Amino acid sequence: MIPYGKQDINQADIDAVLGVLRSDFLTQGPKVPAFEQVVASHVGAEHALAVNSATSALHIACLALGLGQGDWLWTTPVTFVASANCGLYCGAKVDFVDIDPETYNLCPRALEVKLERAAKEKCLPKVVVVVHLCGQPCNMEAIGILAKKYGFKVIEDASHAIGGKYQGEFIGNCRYSDITVFSFHPVKIVTTAEGGMAVTNDANLADKMNLLRSHGITREPTHMTQEPDGPWYYQQVDLGFNYRMTELQAALGVSQMERLDAFVARRHQLATRYDRLLVDLPILLPWQHPDSYSGLHLYVIRLKLGSIRRSHREVFESLREQGIGVNLHYIPVHTQPYYQAMGFQAEDFPQSMAYYQEAISLPMFQGLTENQQDDVVSALRNALAGE
Numbered sequence: 157m158i159p160y161g162k163q164d165i166n167q168a169d170i171d172a173v174l175g176v177l178r179s180d181f182l183t184q185g186p187k188v189p190a191f192e193q194v195v196a197s198h199v200g201a202e203h204a205l206a207v208n209s210a211t212s213a214l215h216i217a218c219l220a221l222g223l224g225q226g227d228w229l230w231t232t233p234v235t236f237v238a239s240a241n242c243g244l245y246c247g248a249k250v251d252f253v254d255i256d257p258e259t260y261n262l263c264p265r266a267l268e269v270k271l272e273r274a275a276k277e278k279c280l281p282k283v284v285v286v287v288h289l290c291g292q293p294c295n296m297e298a299i300g301i302l303a304k305k306y307g308f309k310v311i312e313d314a315s316h317a318i319g320g321k322y323q324g325e326f327i328g329n330c331r332y333s334d335i336t337v338f339s340f341h342p343v344k345i346v347t348t349a350e351g352g353m354a355v356t357n358d359a360n361l362a363d364k365m366n367l368l369r370s371h372g373i374t375r376e377p378t379h380m381t382q383e384p385d386g387p388w389y390y391q392q393v394d395l396g397f398n399y400r401m402t403e404l405q406a407a408l409g410v411s412q413m414e415r416l417d418a419f420v421a422r423r424h425q426l427a428t429r430y431d432r433l434l435v436d437l438p439i440l441l442p443w444q445h446p447d448s449y450s451g452l453h454l455y456v457i458r459l460k461l462g463s464i465r466r467s468h469r470e471v472f473e474s475l476r477e478q479g480i481g482v483n484l485h486y487i488p489v490h491t492q493p494y495y496q497a498m499g500f501q502a503e504d505f506p507q508s509m510a511y512y513q514e515a516i517s518l519p520m521f522q523g524l525t526e527n528q529q530d531d532v533v534s535a536l537r538n539a540l541a542g543e
């Protein structure tokens with residue numbers, strides 16, 4: 157089976173992890189701050205907090221922004237459940253904004269319409285989580301203008317987008333957002349096995365997230381309510397979690413970051429090749445923003461169901477039977493049973509549902525060979541022809 161995504165591990169990565177195993181610190185040593193420094197300087201953010209997953213990063217980002225009971229978090233239905241669940245973890249309510257049919261990202265026009273209504277009904281969101289689906293950046297400028305006008309905070313869920321650029325600058329510089337979150341799960345662009353990071357330019361938010369990722373405990377006298385009792389002293393000043401990243405993970409992350417730009421460049425080569433090989437098929441190819449550089453975590457096609465005799469499911473099953481590990485990103489979150497129980501109807505977000513009925517993620521990862529890619533293309537040809 158050719159998977160849809162796969163990590164790329166070389167000898168330098170292995171040596172980096174072995175080096176940590178032989179060192180004094182398996183956790184809470186020098187590698188985590190080194191990894192944070194590498195990511196922060198690569199993406200152009202002032203502060204970076206490494207944690208054990210992007211899900212944890214989203215949680216502490218929401219808490220740092222003050223999200224709590226009675227507040228609303230809005231996000232896109234076409235994302236992994238974590239982009240919405242982080243609101244529920246904080247006791248907030250979650251709602252969705254439909255996608256733009258061209259970019260598949262949260263639609264700024266739909267957002268504006270929903271904000272106008274929410275302003276009248278006095279239920280504006282406190283936090284909006286935007287997701288750079290497939291690595292394609294959202295229209296951050298438009299979202300930033302709405303954030304100022306309506307007073308909400310913006311988290312960029314850039315789990316798909318490290319190494320990508322928006323308006324010529326790396327995603328993660330938080331020019332139009334408060335916090336950006338990355339995932340280092342093995343299917344993502346760079347990996348630490350499990351792992352995530354929150355980056356921000358706001359020192360106050362960074363301090364809060366730093367506390368929350370490690371039990372709400374501080375050893376920093378200036379953050380304490382009294383003079384330390386002695387050199388052993390620490391204080392718990394908030395209710396935090398153990399969301400720390402290990403030294404092994406951070407060392408792997410530092411080593412992977414050296415190849416980030418090459419990884420994304422390779423993904424672009426593969427995408428360009430797919431575009432060329434698939435051009436005559438009855439499918440919609442992924443749209444690429446002319447002024448952006450996608451991280452290209454995913455290569456999603458949409459079937460033109462009116463032009464083929466096969467159903468979406470038949471094409472998908474045929475690809476799997478032919479050894480192509482295609483996937484579907486994502487089942488719209490509002491259709492999950494846990495969210496349906498909150499009263500969402502599938503038809504509340506029609507563009508997301510239309511996308512779901514046609515989308516298939518083809519294999520896309522830096523180690524995909526051209527031979528494998530040719531196999532994917534011929535399997536897709538077969539599947540669409542119904543063989």
Ligand SMILES: *Cc1c(COP(=O)(O)O)cnc(C)c1O
Pocket residue numbers: 208209210211212235236238239287313315316338339340341350351352
């Ligand atoms: C993978 C992913 C997450 C969760 O990442 P973890 O590191 O596995 O917690 C969140 N949001 C999106 C969009 C993702 O793709």
